[in-house]
Amino acid sequence: MSEAASAGPSGAPDAPTIDPYRPQEIEPHWQAYWRERGTYEVDNDDPRPRSYVLCMYPYPSGAAHMGHVRNYTFGDLLTRYRTMQGEAVLSPMGFDSFGLPAENAAINTGVHPRTFTDERIEMLRSSITRIGGVYDWRREVRSHSPEYIHWSQWIFLKLFEAGLAYRKAAPVNWCPGCQTVLANEQVVDGRCERSGDAVERRDLEQHLAAAGAATAGPSWCCPPPTRCSSAVTTSAWRGAARR
Numbered sequence: 001m002s003e004a005a006s007a008g009p010s011g012a013p014d015a016p017t018i019d020p021y022r023p024q025e026i027e028p029h030w031q032a033y034w035r036e037r038g039t040y041e042v043d044n045d046d047p048r049p050r051s052y053v054l055c056m057y058p059y060p061s062g063a064a065h066m067g068h069v070r071n072y073t074f075g076d077l078l079t080r081y082r083t084m085q086g087e088a089v090l091s092p093m094g095f096d097s098f099g100l101p102a103e104n105a106a107i108n109t110g111v112h113p114r115t116f117t118d119e120r121i122e123m124l125r126s127s128i129t130r131i132g133g134v135y136d137w138r139r140e141v142r143s144h145s146p147e148y149i150h151w152s153q154w155i156f157l158k159l160f161e162a163g164l165a166y167r168k169a170a171p172v173n174w175c176p177g178c179q180t181v182l183a184n185e186q187v188v189d190g191r192c193e194r195s196g197d198a199v200e201r202r203d204l205e206q207h208l209a210a211a212g213a214a215t216a217g218p219s220w221c222c223p224p225p226t227r228c229s230s231a232v233t234t235s236a237w238r239g240a241a242r243r
């Protein structure tokens with residue numbers, strides 16, 4: 001309320017006026033406040049009760065779309081609510097950035113996939129920051145970075161040494177146009193959703209993780225250091241197993 005209600009010319013009290021919500025002023029102000037104070041940064045030795053909120057790490061396809069807004073709003077609400085309850089909420093963010101779209105863009109435009117990917121990460125980071133999402137950005141991971149792939153390969157070797165990763169020919173969806181393997185979700189009516197080429201079934205040599213390992217941790221679709229050497233999620237693994 002900007003002013004106290006007063007009597008108008010008719011003698012009746014005026015309706016109280018309320019300052020309008022001005023997102024261009026109010027939101028950057030508070031976002032800067034949280035950032036400068038590290039409100040949502042959590043150190044490993046934080047004495048508060050511990051809490052962990054992890055949203056899916058997005059594939060960086062560009063600026064956020066409404067699916068991102070919906071997804072990350074839920075996680076943001078949980079992070080803020082638990083923080084206000086006095087917990088140390090670790091809410092990291094990262095990017096599932098090692099993938100087919102960057103390869104296709106590189107083929108089509110001649111732009112290096114790292115350049116293409118890093119630019120789209122900045123677009124997505126800017127969007128989810130502007131909607132007010134709070135994360136401990138000090139803990140960001142990018143699955144296309146050598147530092148990340150180093151640990152993917154280390155975990156793979158541990159699985160391999162334990163006899164939980166093995167090599168075998170297995171059928172995949174192959175797009176002759178993109179020259180890549182496709183997930184089932186990328187095949188629409190027998191055609192590649194990107195290039196429209198008819199998808200072939202091919203047997204490819206690949207590394208597979210034993211079923212016990214798939215439910216306990218990450219699994220791999222191809223051996224490092226080839227293109228698919230990053231870990232896939234358990235749900236993606238189950239999708240692959242249904243092929």
Ligand SMILES: [Zn+2]
Pocket residue numbers: 175176177178179192193194195196197
């Ligand atoms: Zn294709």
